Amino acid sequence: MNSDQDIMTLRYAGEREPLLGLTFRTGLLTVVTLGIYRFWQKTRIRKYIWSSVSADGDTFEYTGTGLEKFLGFLIAIVFLAIYVGLIQMVLFFAGLNIMVDPETASPQQMIAQIVAIYITAFAVLPFVLYAIYRARRYKMARTRFRGIRFGMEKGAWGYVLRAIGYGLLTALTLGILTPLLTFKLEKYMADRSYYGTARFVQTGNWTELFPALKHVLIGIGLLVLGTLLVAAGVMSSAWFAFLGGLAVAVGSVWIVIGAIYYAVRSFAYLTDHKVLGKEIGFAAEPRTGTVIKAYVLGGLLLGLLATVAFGIVGALGAAFIPLLEGAGMVGTVVLLSLIGIGYLVALVLVQALGMVLITQPILAHYIQTIRIENGSALDRIAQRETETGIDAEGFADALDVGGAI
């Protein structure tokens, strides 16, 4: 069915300097407006990134507006202010009631107290999960390709229930069932997604994600083995202890790399098994090595530049300190404010650098490995209705869900 000519490749054309400039300028505006501009900042960065992605020469379009995001946030605040304030205090009170005396507490009591502190985090968890689904729905509703809207059905509470259920199952099996969690949640969202009138379907089977988990399992194996060796070495020989320590160190690194491997491989599998409108297929070939390289090189460069930026601010601040003596009250306040402003500018710059040194290269790599099979069938897809009454991911903004973009 698919001839060679009918394969479309996604391209990413975003560049460093324009995105750095955009992120930095909008970051400064966000600081100046005490955070209010952040909704416009996110919108403008998305417009840039969406417009960098193209298939067959046609670019994607992000149609969200900063104003509707701000409005969505205000609506979420009305509800969350009351809920979060009350729940925080009640949970803190409950935490105090199981507070133990640090001088006399037994280890069991200490553990119970730590567990209780973590349980308090679960009070907002349903809303965080709700916000995750709503944020994806909002982004779909505000994405267009060739003038046609993407979209997603309502269903955030169904997502919350499934995420909690599969999450508990995964936790109870010590993470072994992670593929089930990943697959079922992605299927829940993908099966409710549309491009125009055409529906997406997630095919495939969750058990086929297990190979992607292999490096995490190897890492855990090394960690367990190393711990056993150390325990044995303490009693018998120093050699065992050394080998065990080595295995623990290698195992820890292996788990981190294994987690990236899992993210990359599961993305590839889930993309390969998505079908649009029963006839359009997808394929993705992201490489773990490239992603890790981007993290490491980008991270090193970012660390270096951050050191330079904060070093300059620190040096200027130190140069100002002798001036503090003899400066009056007003002079002191002015000098301290200048140092504070320098620090904020450096912080905004480092955030912008993180966007172009880490976020964008990794995103670009993922996108450029995606192919669309039988792309000519897209021509037959018709427009869908506009989504009104959407909360513009206000809950996600209030609860700080969603990351860089």
Added chain:
Amino acid sequence: MQRTEAHFFDGLTAGRHDVHVALSEDRLALIISGDALDEPLRWPLMDLRALADTADKTRLTLTRRADTDDEAPRDPARLIILDPRLIDWMRRTRPGLFKADLHPGIWKRILTYAGGAIAATALMLFVILPAMANTLAQLIPVEREVAFGKTVTAQMERLLGGSGFGTLRCESPAGKAALEAMLSRLTDGRDMQYDIAVQVFDHEMVNAFAAPGGQVVMLRGLLDMADGPDEVAAVLAHEIGHVESRDATRNALRAAGSAGLLTMVLGDFTGGAAIALIGEHMISAGYTRAAEAEADIFALQLLNAADVSAKGFARFFNRLDEMDAMDLPAYLSTHPVTAERAAQARDFASVQVGTRPVLDPAEWKALRKICE
């Protein structure tokens, strides 16, 4: 302007159409023509809008302003221009090209919800959370409060530079005995809700604080600066006032609620955490100023009942006043202006009769050497 090629998406299907674009004869509109279109489209220049913040500067995506239900009032059709001369001409001659159009009535909605959000936040911060903190502070069992207080003092010890639990505590036996003597002089015969446990930490800062559950900590710097035991007793009485009215517990409860709320409202933008912290401090300063005044009055009554002169109280605040290098505005400071407090104590002391020192000279000497 010459006829030029462009891509057109009609907003109805995902098919791409190759079209020709030219300026109309009256020079007021773009005329779009092509095989896929039944008849040429006329897009008035006035209505043209282009997508902003795009990555590819070699293309310009045009759309029209139209009254639709979309997120922005725009026609769903898109015209993609790739001819650099036309792009340049559009950018030069159309100042409203990147204008963001708004749906009518949007500002009214923004103002309504902004008012609602501010009202909900303010109601929580200034009415509901303080009231709940009051109630909950009364409900919590004393032994839990004591455990919480011990955790707080242990944390305080680490914060002040102690390497571990108990490393900063001053334990000289004679000094501790003097401290106990001072405490029993102040509290004997009074019905107290808490067993007060006083400690001295070896730190040069001039300060004292009351943790929940009767834990009072004084720093060595305070003993060094004080000119006589009556001054130390005044500070101790003040801190006991905080203990008895459960100020520390109430404050911790209220802060737990409002800190989470403020971080959420301000978001995770750069410096947001710092602003949330300042905000929280401003609010708590308001509450603690009232609590400080109450603790002062409690302390004066305690000193009076124990026949200790409040002159020490006045002297101590005078000295604090001289020490304040930078005069913080009253709303930023948690303590009422020190000169006023000194005056209040002096007035109180002037009518006291039959007072005697809280410690004898030998005890006072031992107390000052408690950290040695």
